[in-house]
Amino acid sequence: MLSFYHQRIMTNSEQHVTKLKNKERHMKKILKPILLILALGFVYFVYTNYPRLQIITGFSSKSVASGMFLANRTQESVELGDNDFPPIKNANNKVDLKTKSVTATIFGLKPAKAIYREGLGAVLLNDDYNENQEFIIPKRDKTPKNLPFPYGDLPQIENKFINIDYKVLQNAVDDAFDKPNENIKKTRTVLVVYKDQIIAEKYADGFDKNTPILGWSMTKSLTATMYGILQKQGKIDINTVTGIEAWQNDERKKITYNDLLHMNSGLEWEENYNNISDVTKMLFMESDMGKVQMHKKLNGKINESWNYSSGTTNLLAGYLLKKQFKSQQEYLDFWYNELLDKIGMHSALIESDLAGNFVGSSYGWANTRDWAKFGLLYLHKGNWNGEQILNREWIDYVATPTNGSDGKYGAHFWLNAGGRYPDVPKDLFSANGFQGQFVFIIPSKEIVIVRTGLTEDPEFDVNGFLRDILASIE
Numbered sequence: 419m420l421s422f423y424h425q426r427i428m429t430n431s432e433q434h435v436t437k438l439k440n441k442e443r444h445m446k447k448i449l450k451p452i453l454l455i456l457a458l459g460f461v462y463f464v465y466t467n468y469p470r471l472q473i474i475t476g477f478s479s480k481s482v483a484s485g486m487f488l489a490n491r492t493q494e495s496v497e498l499g500d501n502d503f504p505p506i507k508n509a510n511n512k513v514d515l516k517t518k519s520v521t522a523t524i525f526g527l528k529p530a531k532a533i534y535r536e537g538l539g540a541v542l543l544n545d546d547y548n549e550n551q552e553f554i555i556p557k558r559d560k561t562p563k564n565l566p567f568p569y570g571d572l573p574q575i576e577n578k579f580i581n582i583d584y585k586v587l588q589n590a591v592d593d594a595f596d597k598p599n600e601n602i603k604k605t606r607t608v609l610v611v612y613k614d615q616i617i618a619e620k621y622a623d624g625f626d627k628n629t630p631i632l633g634w635s636m637t638k639s640l641t642a643t644m645y646g647i648l649q650k651q652g653k654i655d656i657n658t659v660t661g662i663e664a665w666q667n668d669e670r671k672k673i674t675y676n677d678l679l680h681m682n683s684g685l686e687w688e689e690n691y692n693n694i695s696d697v698t699k700m701l702f703m704e705s706d707m708g709k710v711q712m713h714k715k716l717n718g719k720i721n722e723s724w725n726y727s728s729g730t731t732n733l734l735a736g737y738l739l740k741k742q743f744k745s746q747q748e749y750l751d752f753w754y755n756e757l758l759d760k761i762g763m764h765s766a767l768i769e770s771d772l773a774g775n776f777v778g779s780s781y782g783w784a785n786t787r788d789w790a791k792f793g794l795l796y797l798h799k800g801n802w803n804g805e806q807i808l809n810r811e812w813i814d815y816v817a818t819p820t821n822g823s824d825g826k827y828g829a830h831f832w833l834n835a836g837g838r839y840p841d842v843p844k845d846l847f848s849a850n851g852f853q854g855q856f857v858f859i860i861p862s863k864e865i866v867i868v869r870t871g872l873t874e875d876p877e878f879d880v881n882g883f884l885r886d887i888l889a890s891i892e
Contacts, residue, residue, distance in 0.1 A: 469694055470505070475530035476542050476702030477501075478509035479522035487518045487534035488767060488783060489630045499624075499872065500632075517549075530702075539769030539781065544705050547772065554774070556750040560764040568614055568791050569762065569803040577615055581892040584617075590886035591618045594869065594878075604854075604872035607631065607786040610887060611794065611866045618887075621786075630765050630783040631870045634851030635728070637768065637782030639816075640757070640792070641735045642679055642830030644778075646800070646812040647756050653742060660738060662712060669716055675738070677721055678730050679829040680820035684718035685711060687727035691852065697728045701780060706773035708736020724822035728779035731830065735778025736771075746774055761795055761802050763788040780852075786868050792849070793857040793866035817847040841885035854878050863888060 478501055485496035493513055501507055509522045518534040534540045537555030563570035578584075587610070595605045606625050610618040621627070633640075648654040656675040665671045670685070677683045688695040700710045711729030718725065743749040753776060758766040765788045769781035784792075795801075796816075800808025816829040825836025832838075834846035842860070849857040854874040858867040867887060871878060 471524055471528035472530060473694065473698045473702045474505050474524055475509050475522040475528050476532075477506050478511055478524075479520040479530045479532040480540055480542050480702070481506075482511045482513065482522070483518070483520040483532040483534050483540035484632065484769065484781075484783070486513065486520070488539055488769075489632075491624070491629075495624055537767075539767055539783070541770065541772055542702060544772065546705075554746050554750060556754050557747070558754055558764075559759050563762065565803075567616065567787070568611070568794055571762070574616055579612065579615075579617070579891075582612070582617060583890045583892075587618050587887065587890035590883070590890060591620050593886065594883050595620065595622060602873070603878045605869060605878065606872070607868065607870045609786045609790050609868040611790050611868075612891065613864050614794065616787075616790075619786075627787055628765070628785055630767070630785055631789065631855065632851075633782045633784065633789065633849070633855050633870075634780050634853065636789070636849040636851040636855050636857060637778055637780055638728075638731045638830045639849035639857070640753075640768070640782050641731050641739075641776075641778035642816060643757060643792075643795075643808070644739060644753060645675065645679060645734065646808045646816070648742060649812065650800075650807065650809045662738075664712055669720070672720055675734070676829075678734055678738075680721075680724070681726050681730055681827065681830075682721050682724050682820050682822065683727075683730060684716045684720045684723045685714045685725075685727070685730065686717040687711065687714060687725055687729050689726050689728060700729055700732070701777075705771060706736075706775065707732040707771045707777055707779075708738075708740070708773065708775040709733070712737060722821055724820055724827065726827070731779035732775065732777060736773070736775030739778075740775070750774075750776075757807070758784075760805075760807065761791050763791055786870060789849075789857050789870075790866050790868050793859045793868065796847075796859050797861060797864070797866055817845075839881040839884055841881055842888065846884075854880075856880070858884065860888075863891065865891070 481500050482493060482496050485491045485500060486493055493511065497511065509524045511520050511522045513520050519531055521529055521531045523529045531543045532540045533543060535553060538553065564572060566572045567574040591608050594603065594608050596603050606622045608620050609616065645654065645656060649656055656679060659672060659674050665673065673683045689697045691698060700707050704710055711727065711733040714729065740749050743752065753768060763784055766782065766784040768776045768778065770776050795807065796813055799810045799813050800806055816831045817833060818828055819825045819833055819835050820827050826833055826838055828847060831847045832850045834842055834844050837844065839846065843862045845862050846858060846860045848859060854869065854871045856869045867884065869883065
């Protein structure tokens with residue numbers, strides 16, 4: 419009897435084991451094609467993206483290094499904000515707090531290392547970089563001024579304007595930000611300055627009035643301003659040819675500073691951030707960005723072929739501007755002594771490449787109030803608290819449409835002359851940057867508006883944003 423029950427139990431046990439083995443074999447049959455598909459997907463991703471991997475890891479490591487060590491943000495904040503878009507978000511970043519460096523890889527491939535240098539910002543390294551090499555840094559004068567905003571460091575003198583509906587204004591500013599549980603507009607900061615008075619100011623979580631913001635191509639407008647200062651000081655005539663030696667045996671010898679400032683040189687250039695292009699190779703693969711555009715050929719007519727080019731700006735910001743100075747120290751100091759520190763943009767920092775050029779196309783940082791000060795310099799026709807830093811004519815110059823731009827571009831500033839924003843005055847001109855960085859200057863309304871974030875049209879309705887703010891002012 420016991421033997422019978424024992425045999426029955428064993429039989430049931432064997433059946434259970436058999437079922438488990440069959441189930442396991444069935445799962446393996448299912449998993450094999452799934453794993454094969456995943457493996458093929460990985461191979462396909464690497465195959466199709468391999469040429470871009472250096473750009474992906476370069477962007478990621480540089481972004482994290484700048485965000486952490488320049489803007490004093492956390493690694494998580496940068497990765498979940500600035501880097502949270504494909505394929506950049508797939509990169510893995512390893513931070514070394516001791517050396518202030520970040521190394522990024524993607525699936526263990528194509529490591530890219532960025533290191534932060536005090537006074538010069540973060541830079542991507544190449545195989546020739548010597549970590550023991552000393553580098554020259556700008557000399558800054560951040561002496562506080564006992565004046566209210568915008569001309570000093572004291573709080574502004576509060577003044578209520580009777581022609582402003584502050585409730586309408588606040589609603590317009592609030593509407594620029596995402597509502598709870600939204601992630602569409604991705605606005606980080608908004609500042610509205612009317613008649614030198616801050617009338618509205620708002621920051622997203624993790625940002626405040628002291629947080630440096632990467633302006634991306636807003637930096638181009640800073641670069642142009644350096645030429646305006648040289649013009650005011652009588653040290654350059656922007657209508658003269660550049661004199662670049664490599665251009666002297668062909669038509670490029672006719673290109674003027676004016677042509678470059680208007681992005682109208684006729685030189686070939688591809689400005690495409692979604693693929694391998696001239697601009698992505700320059701920003702994430704070149705150690706000397708000041709010379710990249712110099713080696714491009716003509717593919718259009720000088721002063722007749724408008725073509726937006728970060729390479730053009732870096733040629734102006736690096737190679738050509740350096741020629742105006744006797745030393746690297748004078749070149750570096752000029753940007754701060756004659757503009758940024760002079761108008762109290764003490765939070766500002768322009769990052770340089772390995773060759774010591776300021777990356778004037780893309781890597782200018784400043785907090786939101788300091789970006790507004792830059793706009794106010796132009797609103798006041800180049801005058802800063804009584805000192806004429808730029809000729810008044812320079813402001814008209816940058817805001818005059820260049821040939822072939824359909825009224826949307828001047829001299830390193832974007833324009834509304836062609837009606838890009840239909841509900842906004844046509845005298846608006848602005849410094850614009852990637853992912854929706856803006857300093858809007860509207861002379862007819864005596865207003866400067868700054869918006870920073872991670873989205874542009876259509877996710878962020880720029881025309882509606884400006885329209886609603888202006889509607890609050892009679």
